[in-house]
Amino acid sequence: MEQLVYAATIPYFATIILFIFGGAFLGVIILMFVFYDEDKKIIITLLAVGIILLALGYYCKNIYSRYNNQIKSIVKDVIAREYPDATEFRFELDMGYFTENDIEYKIQYKKTISNEEKLIITVNDFIAPDNNKSIKTLDIPKETKNNESTNN
Structure with missing residues (x-):
């Protein structure tokens, strides 16, 4: 089980970090869209980066979920x-x-x-x-x- 815990830890923290940065990029895009009307290329680039970060966050979340489900099944058997x-x-x-x-x-x-x-x-x-x-x-x-x- 120790290997499962270690294997799940990195995707867990990567998910949190990617969601924070992806959300921050999307938040900046909203502010730039409202207050900064001149250059739309920057907004589109930041939108693409934000979407990629969120997609990577969901991918890491799926990896974490697979490991964590294995951990849960072991713990549930012991608790039961x-x-x-x-x-x-x-x-x-x-x-x-x-x-x-x-x-x-x-x-x-x-x-x-x-x-x-x-x-x-x-x-x-x-x-x-x-x-x-x-x-x-x-x-x-x-x-x-x-x-x-x-x-x-």
Whole structure:
């Protein structure tokens, strides 16, 4: 799972950066169109650059989504074993949450010094203050269903 998290991180940040710059280019185009009427070539060039940046952002978002869906399936399997009544599951990169019996739990992925992959489950801060917080650690299996199907 560690490789999936690392592989998803770069497209995640690239998506954010490309969307910000693409949106900024389109915002500048709107301002230039309203206040700067002389040279339309600059506006068309900036429009093209803005559209390209947004298209690249959507492409990176699709790459990120593929990796993140694999991560979610691994985490869901681990959570389902310990919390079979879990609902409202959400997990992005290495953090997430789920609800069981109206109690919200936070999930965090960590790798130990001995190369064991763990999910750390804590009760939401609003429900349990820091001094009463219960922490549970779940092991992520080395071989998962997703890996077994690709190794055959």
